Amino acid sequence: MASGQLSRAEALACSGCRHACHVMLYADTKAQLFGRIPIKHIILMQMRFDGLLGFPGGLVNPSKETLESGLTRELSEELGLALPISVEDHVDSCFAPASSSSSSHLITHFYVKKMDEEQIREVERAAASTATDHGLEVLGMIRVPLYTTKGGGGLASFLSHSFIGSARSQLVDAMLRFNLVTPGELHKALTHSLKTHAHTKQDLEAALALMEERRKRF
Numbered sequence: 001m002a003s004g005q006l007s008r009a010e011a012l013a014c015s016g017c018r019h020a021c022h023v024m025l026y027a028d029t030k031a032q033l034f035g036r037i038p039i040k041h042i043i044l045m046q047m048r049f050d051g052l053l054g055f056p057g058g059l060v061n062p063s064k065e066t067l068e069s070g071l072t073r074e075l076s077e078e079l080g081l082a083l084p085i086s087v088e089d090h091v092d093s094c095f096a097p098a099s100s101s102s103s104s105h106l107i108t109h110f111y112v113k114k115m116d117e118e119q120i121r122e123v124e125r126a127a128a129s130t131a132t133d134h135g136l137e138v139l140g141m142i143r144v145p146l147y148t149t150k151g152g153g154g155l156a157s158f159l160s161h162s163f164i165g166s167a168r169s170q171l172v173d174a175m176l177r178f179n180l181v182t183p184g185e186l187h188k189a190l191t192h193s194l195k196t197h198a199h200t201k202q203d204l205e206a207a208l209a210l211m212e213e214r215r216k217r218f
């Protein structure tokens, strides 16, 4: 097991720990972007209320519910569907970096569930219509682009956004574990992503300079 990781049983034995469960829902697809770039797989993530990208799920109380039934409860709020999640869908449990010295330890449990393309569409429809959290804790469901376009867009640009906690590592790990991208493609995307990140920094600095200039005038 990698450092920071613990078994499901070890995680549940931690008294005084808070627990959060999140799931990556995905499906295979034959769809092609612009009629020529294979999409291959649909992976669902969400734009959270805090402006960060993350997976659907949330805090679970193991003294009142199982991890999986707690996750299903969170999903019904965020996706508008009570998707059953089982122990077999569990991938790993990790100590999350403490957000502040006063907060108790958080253990994040990560699940991956494969669905049909039509089931994914149903989740997307429900998330935007019946989910109680729509427009509140969840600003919208999004699909992860797994391809790379001629200009280098796609997965590399996606990975350069800001993610909650360890969500980016969870995504990278799951893509490799379930063979959704090759290690070579992923390495290339991450390397390119670092360059995109440097451009973003320059872009932000330019926006800040513009803003300061405007503030002086008005």
Ligand code: AMP
Pocket: 020, 022, 054, 055, 056, 057, 058, 059, 096, 108, 164, 165, 166, 167, 168, 170
């Ligand atoms: P949520 O209710 O979805 O915001 O999740 C509950 C807690 O888990 C929050 O404190 C988040 O900061 C944290 N969290 C959410 N997603 C992740 C993640 N992928 N990795 C680590 N922590 C996370």
Ligand code: MN
Pocket: 055, 056, 057, 058, 078, 137
């Ligand atoms: Mn959540």
